[in-house]
Amino acid sequence: MFSFKVRYCKARMTAFINGELSPKARNRVARLIDECPECYEEYRRARQLQGDLRQQLRRFGQPTSAQLEGVWRNIQAEMDGKPKAPIRTAHSWRYRASTSAAIIVLLASILLPFMMNSGQTSRASITPPVPPSRIIATTESPTSQVVAAATLTAAQTDAVQATRLQPHIALPVTPAQTPEATRRDD
Amino acid sequence: MVEAHLETTPFETGVDDLAPVIAACLRGDQLGYTQLYHHFASGVYRLCYGLVLDREDAEDVMQEVFVYAFKNLHRFDSSRAALKTWLYTIAVSRCRNTYRRKRLPQINLGQLFQQEVAAPRSETPEAAMAQRAAQEALGKALASLTPQMREAVILRYGHGLTYREIAEVMNCPPKTAESRVRLAHERLRAILQPVGQGLLEELLGI
Numbered sequence: 268m269f270s271f272k273v274r275y276c277k278a279r280m281t282a283f284i285n286g287e288l289s290p291k292a293r294n295r296v297a298r299l300i301d302e303c304p305e306c307y308e309e310y311r312r313a314r315q316l317q318g319d320l321r322q323q324l325r326r327f328g329q330p331t332s333a334q335l336e337g338v339w340r341n342i343q344a345e346m347d348g349k350p351k352a353p354i355r356t357a358h359s360w361r362y363r364a365s366t367s368a369a370i371i372v373l374l375a376s377i378l379l380p381f382m383m384n385s386g387q388t389s390r391a392s393i394t395p396p397v398p399p400s401r402i403i404a405t406t407e408s409p410t411s412q413v414v415a416a417a418t419l420t421a422a423q424t425d426a427v428q429a430t431r432l433q434p435h436i437a438l439p440v441t442p443a444q445t446p447e448a449t450r451r452d453d
Numbered sequence: 454m455v456e457a458h459l460e461t462t463p464f465e466t467g468v469d470d471l472a473p474v475i476a477a478c479l480r481g482d483q484l485g486y487t488q489l490y491h492h493f494a495s496g497v498y499r500l501c502y503g504l505v506l507d508r509e510d511a512e513d514v515m516q517e518v519f520v521y522a523f524k525n526l527h528r529f530d531s532s533r534a535a536l537k538t539w540l541y542t543i544a545v546s547r548c549r550n551t552y553r554r555k556r557l558p559q560i561n562l563g564q565l566f567q568q569e570v571a572a573p574r575s576e577t578p579e580a581a582m583a584q585r586a587a588q589e590a591l592g593k594a595l596a597s598l599t600p601q602m603r604e605a606v607i608l609r610y611g612h613g614l615t616y617r618e619i620a621e622v623m624n625c626p627p628k629t630a631e632s633r634v635r636l637a638h639e640r641l642r643a644i645l646q647p648v649g650q651g652l653l654e655e656l657l658g659i
Contacts, residue, residue, distance in 0.1 A: 281638045287631055316642050317610075323591050324611035328502030328511065335494050338516050342490070345520050 272299055276306040280313040471536055478526050486523055493537065494519075496612060497544050503607040504548040506596055510555070514547045521547075534621060541612070541622045545604055552600055594644045598637055605633035606641065 276299045282288050283296045299306040471492070477485035497518055502511040521543055522529075529539055595603050604623055608614045614622065619630040 281635045281642070285631075285635065285638075287635065313642065316645065317638070320606070320610045320638070320641065323587060324503070324607060325499075327588060327591060327595075327607075327611060328499045330495060330498040330502075334508075334512065335498065338494070338498075338512050338519075339490055341516050342519050342523070345516070346486075346523060 272303055273305045273309065276300065277309050280309055284313055284317055472531065475526065475529065475536065490519060493540055497540055500541060500544050500607060500612060501548055503595065503611055504545070504603060505551050506592060510551050514544065514551055517547050518544045538618050538621050545622055549600065594641055597644060598640055602633055602637035602640060605630055606637035609634045
């Protein structure tokens with residue numbers, strides 16, 4: 268188990284070796300490194316790792332001259348407007364095949380429902396002719412009459428017709444409120 | 454473009470000396486492009502490889518980076534950034550697109566620790582093998598980092614960029630760049646050090 272001092276030192280070691288600590292924290296870590304052997308060991312390892320990382324990362328992924336020349340040829344071709352030389356034939360072939368498959372699936376998913384529903388749609392559009400007796404004689408436009416007649420049931424149509432054929436009921440005329448009439452009432 | 458071969462002497466000059474080369478490119482001098490490529494190709498490739506961890510992807514990204522940079526060289530403003538930083542910014546952006554498209558495989562760190570590689574102390578075939586193994590181990594450790602941490606640690610230790618430059622390339626504040634490098638360093642320390650004296654230390658004591 269690490270002591271508090273070692274834990275304190277360890278938590279700040281990377282910042283210490285990168286020179287990112289405040290002067291106060293830096294002095295404290297430096298004093299711990301001087302006084303505590305475990306802290307010194309931690310410091311030594313962190314420095315070693317930093318050195319290794321610098322050394323190794325500078326070599327990491329070093330290209331060969333053949334690679335650089337290949338890329339340069341492609342750059343020249345692209346800058347000249349020539350088609351880019353295929354770098355990965357197998358990959359591009361696979362890419363093209365998978366793209367084509369995706370397009371076919373997409374087209375099928377869009378067109379198939381239309382093709383399957385087209386029969387039902389044409390059947391649904393055929394409606395039996397409406398007998399002329401069902402057409403209500405109203406003042407509405409001829410088109411709305413036909414539509415209304417087609418949608419109403421026979422019973423509804425009869426009820427509507429009965430309402431329209433009711434005799435006109437004359438209401439008694441209210442006497443006019445003239446000054447003579449008012450006096451007569453008194 | 455002028456046919457040029459990479460066997461020609463690499464154009465090794467300081468960043469300030471690139472101004473006439475850039476001017477030559479902008480005038481349409483094809484040799485300028487060749488010189489720029491010679492100067493930055495290796496660094497850009499190492500950066501791309503370190504980030505995408507795949508040779509073919511790195512080549513593709515590198516090609517995209519240079520084609521984009523050459524076509525947009527007139528947009529480069531030397532008063533705002535160094536050409537290296539500008540190129541690295543393009544490279545990091547293109548690499549991000551690549552690893553967004555193609556998620557990197559997660560590495561089982563247990564496998565990494567079970568590797569037992571000899572660490573010979575001379576330039577022998579065994580030494581070369583140990584060196585390769587160290588690079589592989591480092592690649593696996595890098596793959597276990599988050600993309601942001603990987604970018605930060607590679608730019609810092611692999612390319613020696615300052616925190617201000619890293620912040621510029623990664624489009625974040627310098628303090629964030631600093632903490633990303635620190636976190637990556639600590640993560641790598643946690644991954645690589647449990648093996649005795651430390652895996653890298655052991656492997657690289659050549």
